[in-house]
Each structure stands twice: as C-alpha cells, then as structure tokens.
C-alpha cells in the first residue's frame with residue numbers, strides 16, 4: 001500500500017460562504033450575535049465546569065417550570081431528546097399511546113415500534129385537537145405506560161391544550177410525555193403543575209441557539225419507572241442513568257466521562273437561556289402571542305386562510321397558511337427566498353401540499369418581521385403563476 005487513491009476534494013479547497021438569510025420557516029431560527037459569539041468560545045474539557053452545566057439546568061427548570069432534579073440537555077437535536085424519552089421509559093412489549101395531530105405523533109409511534117412496543121394511536125382531525133374524552137377512552141382501552149403528545153405541532157400549526165391530561169394519565173398509571181420543541185418559550189407550559197412527566201425541546205427554535213442541544217426533564221414518577229426497568233435501554237448514548245450522572249443529577253459525588261458533549265453549543269445554550277431569563281417567560285409568551293395575532297390579522301386581510309380554524313388552537317410560533325388556491329406552493333417559497341432572501345416553508349408529513357409554514361420565533365418574533373413576511377407574500381402572489389382552473 002503506497003499511494004492514496006482518493007484525491008483531496010476540490011470542493012473543500014474553496015472557502016465556504018454562508019449567506020445571511022431571514023430564517024422565518026418552522027426552524028431553525030436566526031441566531032443573534034450575542035448567542036453565536038459564545039459558540040466561538042474556547043474549548044474546555046469533556047467534563048465542562050460543573051457551574052456551566054448547573055446554570056443550564058437552572059435555565060431549563062425555569063423555562064419548563066419544573067423542580068425536577070433530573071433536568072439536563074441531551075447532546076443532539078430534538079429527535080435525540082425524543083428517542084431519549086421513549087428509549088428510557090419503554091421496554092419491549094410495553095403498550096404506548098401516541099396522540100397524532102401531525103407528523104410528530106407519527107414519529108413517536110415509529111420510534112416506540114422500533115424498540116418492540118405495542119403502539120396505538122389516536123388521531124386528531126387535521127388542524128384540530130383531541131378532547132379529554134378521546135384521550136380517556138384510549139387510555140382506558142390500551143392501558144399504555146406512556147402517552148406522547150406534541151404541544152406545538154409544527155407540521156399543522158396546532159397548539160394542543162395540555163390542562164387535565166397529566167392528571168388523567170396518572171389515573172391510568174401512565175407517564176405523560178410532551179414534545180414542546182416548537183412551543184416552549186413562545187406559549188405557556190407549566191411542567192409540574194400540568195403533571196407532565198417528560199418534557200423536551202430543541203435549542204434552535206424560540207431559544208435562537210444553534211441546533212444540536214436538546215433540553216429535557218424527567219419527573220420523579222418517570223425516574224421511578226426508568227430506574228426500575230427489567231432491561232437495559234436499547235441505547236448506551238441515551239441511557240438516562242449515564243446522562244444523569246454526566247449532568248450531576250443523580251446525587252452521586254463523582255461525575256464520570258460518558259461522552260464528549262458539544263461544549264461550545266452548550267455555551268450558546270446557556271446564553272440563550274440567559275436571554276430568556278432577562279426577558280422573562282411571561283413577557284416572551286405575551287410577545288409571541290401578540291405578534292402572532294398581528295400576523296394572522298395581516299394574512300386574513302390579504303384573503304389568505306389560516307389552516308387552524310380555532311383561534312385558541314393556533315401555535316403562536318409557527319403559523320400554517322392554507323396553500324393559496326391556483327398557485328404552486330413551491331414556486332411561492334422559492335420566489336420569496338430568491339427575491340426577499342427570506343425562508344418560509346411548505347408543509348411537512350400530513351400537511352405537505354396543503355399549507356405554507358411561517359415561523360416567527362424568539363428574537364424573530366416582532367411586528368417588523370411579520371410585516372416583512374406579509375410584504376413578501378403579497379409580492380409572491382402578484383408575481384407567481386396562478387392557474388385559472
């Protein structure tokens with residue numbers, strides 16, 4: 001063996017130029033300089049100073065409104081947290097119930113199936129939600145160990161009500177798992193008061209941090225089930241007993257090496273939580289709600305229709321607009337990208353072809369940005385091809 005047979009790629013000999021764009025799709029959102037700069041910070045050891053991890057933990061407890069000891073950030077995106085929640089709580093043969101109000105319930109069902117769970121779903125009407133009665137009926141029929149629900153369904157734009165579901169789950173000895181990737185910080189969630197057993201999010205939406213870290217928290221009940229499993233969780237990387245030790249949540253005096261965390265991404269996450277703390281949760285919820293209402297009124301004044309009919313079910317962070325009749329939605333999104341340097345997107349999963357999706361999250365949630373999207377849409381409807389049929 002003497003000569004290399006794969007030459008150095010030419011593409012990597014040219015500098016990468018990343019354009020600036022208004023990131024008004026369903027995520028990731030723009031990262032403000034204050035948070036981005038932190039990701040350039042100097043590398044610290046795989047066991048970061050405990051104070052940084054402890055600050056992150058306190059920030060997550062505030063954002064989630066929980067006192068849970070086992071609160072940490074998974075190294076990975078929202079999907080990693082989703083698998084962490086499901087792989088730790090579910091054993092082969094367990095019954096799992098997934099509430100489906102868009103793509104995320106379908107994905108949770110898929111993940112649970114992969115580890116040998118018996119999975120059932122309850123499906124909400126498109127752009128709608130499930131009633132407490134629907135949920136109770138399914139809980140009593142399937143007796144699941146875990147109920148999954150997406151609070152902010154970014155594929156359909158639904159903000160699913162949470163009140164009462166936690167209590168119901170506990171009546172049926174079931175853990176309540178909630179995905180708040182697209183909603184936390186932009187709409188109220190009270191983890192402890194609402195009886196949520198596992199809650200997770202991602203860093204790249206309302207928090208405006210780079211993608212790659214995912215806050216998650218486990219209630220005492222969830223920990224009891226997890227730490228008395230008969231079998232080891234299928235994933236070593238996501239095994240909560242290892243993660244809880246890595247994050248100093250297990251009360252043991254020493255923290256060991258489990259994996260190399262994305263250290264600089266954690267600095268950014270800490271800064272993004274500091275920004276949320278500075279604004280205050282209630283102010284952030286209020287700002288997102290007011291901007292969403294302003295944006296929705298602007299869309300309706302252009303005769304565009306909102307996919308979610310009931311106002312109180314509209315997610316304030318991600319808006320789904322019924323794809324305008326006679327237009328090709330792909331032409332609209334690419335026109336807006338080319339002409340306005342602004343990213344919005346089409347549907348996802350069950351909403352593909354049906355909607356356009358606009359995300360105004362974290363620092364992007366402002367009237368000025370809503371106006372920018374309204375002007376871009378107005379322009380696109382004027383210039384994109386419209387069929388007469």
Ligand code: PMP
Pocket residue numbers: 026027077078079080104150152153154155179180181182202211
């Ligand atoms: N859940 C919801 C509600 C989401 O919007 C997303 C991201 N679009 C995810 C989960 C998955 O997150 P990620 O892309 O960070 O893996």
